[in-house]
Amino acid sequence: MPIDRADGTIPHGTPDPRWAFGTGFEDPLAGVDTSVPSDVDGDDLAIYCLMLGDDALVMSHRLQEWCTNAPEIEDELAIANIALDLLGQARLLLTRAGKADGSGRGEDHYAFFRDEHEFRNVRLAETGRGDFAHLIAQVLVFATWRLALLRRLETSRDPVLAAIAAKGVSEVTYHRDYAARWAVRLGDGTDLSHQRMQAGLDAVWPMIDELFAPDEVESRMAQAGVGVDPAALRGEFDEVLAQVLSSAALQRPDVSPLAGVSGRTGRHGLHTEAMGYLLAVLQSLRRAHPEGSW
Amino acid sequence: MTMLADAMAVAQGVSDPELPMLTLADLGVLRDVREEDGRVIVSITPTYTGCPAMDTMRDDLVHALRNAGHDDVEVRTVLAPPWSSDWITEDGKRKLAEAGIAPPGEARQRPPGPVPLTLALPVRPVRCPRCGSPDTGEVSRFSATACKALRRCRACREPFEHVKEI
Numbered sequence: 309m310p311i312d313r314a315d316g317t318i319p320h321g322t323p324d325p326r327w328a329f330g331t332g333f334e335d336p337l338a339g340v341d342t343s344v345p346s347d348v349d350g351d352d353l354a355i356y357c358l359m360l361g362d363d364a365l366v367m368s369h370r371l372q373e374w375c376t377n378a379p380e381i382e383d384e385l386a387i388a389n390i391a392l393d394l395l396g397q398a399r400l401l402l403t404r405a406g407k408a409d410g411s412g413r414g415e416d417h418y419a420f421f422r423d424e425h426e427f428r429n430v431r432l433a434e435t436g437r438g439d440f441a442h443l444i445a446q447v448l449v450f451a452t453w454r455l456a457l458l459r460r461l462e463t464s465r466d467p468v469l470a471a472i473a474a475k476g477v478s479e480v481t482y483h484r485d486y487a488a489r490w491a492v493r494l495g496d497g498t499d500l501s502h503q504r505m506q507a508g509l510d511a512v513w514p515m516i517d518e519l520f521a522p523d524e525v526e527s528r529m530a531q532a533g534v535g536v537d538p539a540a541l542r543g544e545f546d547e548v549l550a551q552v553l554s555s556a557a558l559q560r561p562d563v564s565p566l567a568g569v570s571g572r573t574g575r576h577g578l579h580t581e582a583m584g585y586l587l588a589v590l591q592s593l594r595r596a597h598p599e600g601s602w
Numbered sequence: 603m604t605m606l607a608d609a610m611a612v613a614q615g616v617s618d619p620e621l622p623m624l625t626l627a628d629l630g631v632l633r634d635v636r637e638e639d640g641r642v643i644v645s646i647t648p649t650y651t652g653c654p655a656m657d658t659m660r661d662d663l664v665h666a667l668r669n670a671g672h673d674d675v676e677v678r679t680v681l682a683p684p685w686s687s688d689w690i691t692e693d694g695k696r697k698l699a700e701a702g703i704a705p706p707g708e709a710r711q712r713p714p715g716p717v718p719l720t721l722a723l724p725v726r727p728v729r730c731p732r733c734g735s736p737d738t739g740e741v742s743r744f745s746a747t748a749c750k751a752l753r754r755c756r757a758c759r760e761p762f763e764h765v766k767e768i
């Protein structure tokens with residue numbers, strides 16, 4: 309057991325056996341070359357990383373809320389692991405943001421100390437908790453969209469973003485297959501399971517158009533060969549969803565898209581009521597103990 | 603023994619925190635050990651993006667190297683290319699099997715273009731590490747760690763873990 313310094317602090321970077329995972333290793337990109345390609349705008353890249361990182365962080369939080377509430381132990385594990393994958397992606401992306409804009413802010417700053425209007429996630433990710441079928445519909449749409457995006461991002465001109473995407477593709481492939489199998493099982497199951505799966509789809513469907521509407525930063529990043537134009541993902545998305553719906557005997561919902569306010573949506577920091585409650589749970593502990601270490 | 607050779611031997615001896623019967627080298631997580639201006643630089647790669655054991659691996663490597671007299675140690679994370687279960691060494695696969703964990707088969711290469719949707723549960727011929735029967739089924743896609751699935755042998759009725767192919 310090392311002897312603590314007289315002021316009670318632990319010397320930075322010194323592994324301490326009292327901590328399960330050690331201290332002093334707060335940077336998930338430790339040792340990765342995070343210089344920004346010379347002709348790429350660092351501020352735009354940072355915002356773009358926040359968008360993709362916030363999508364993952366907020367969706368992960370929604371999935372984490374299911375811990376100890378899943379219908380079966382296998383799904384308990386699956387949902388928790390999907391949440392863990394997305395949290396891992398979020399950590400890398402938020403850390404990348406702090407390196408790209410030169411501010412050096414870490415993942416914790418972005419996750420815990422930004423206010424609602426500073427979060428750039430699509431509103432689908434924050435959609436309030438419904439029943440299990442609602443979660444499956446939400447994950448199906450989210451993962452189908454994100455997989456199409458990450459696959460194209462593998463060739464990003466930002467090597468860090470490309471590496472994060474390449475790692476994420478195999479993970480999100482599983483997320484999509486998991487949700488698709490449940491959608492088929494419920495949709496093609498009993499009258500009640502069919503009805504609830506259809507209701508889940510109906511509830512998330514208004515959030516879909518927003519996924520494919522590029523905001524200015526996304527357009528500029530796509531043009532620079534760093535990001536992906538979300539509009540280009542629609543074809544692949546529609547094709548996969550059509551396959552799932554037909555296997556599941558589900559109807560493509562006929563609902564109006566959720567409107568923005570003066571053209572502003574999640575990507576611009578405009579969120580639904582659910583987001584405030586989500587952030588209160590996510591951030592309150594950290595904000596109550598801003599100097600805390602664990 | 604040169605400093606680098608010694609550091610390499612020490613780093614290669616560090617075991618994985620979740621699969622202690624394997625070293626990080628057996629698992630293919632240890633990517634590189636080099637020396638720059640008297641500093642030992644070790645590169646590791648995560649199996650899964652959210653792998654919570656990364657910090658422990660870094661800690662363990664730093665501890666082991668410091669205990670062996672290498673005071674100046676830096677552990678770097680490498681993200682590309684992404685880890686594949688194909689990087690587990692033959693020795694590593696044998697150690698897994700001996701510990702009752704079915705080692706991964708060959709990972710499938712992803713064809714270019716959109717990733718195809720798989721609605722049926724993938725059928726993989728995984729042999730029971732206890733009785734050798736090929737008659738096994740997946741119980742849960744995830745087991746104690748994200749990189750393992752839980753399976754059950756229909757012949758000897760025993761549950762066992764399987765390191766998944768990725």
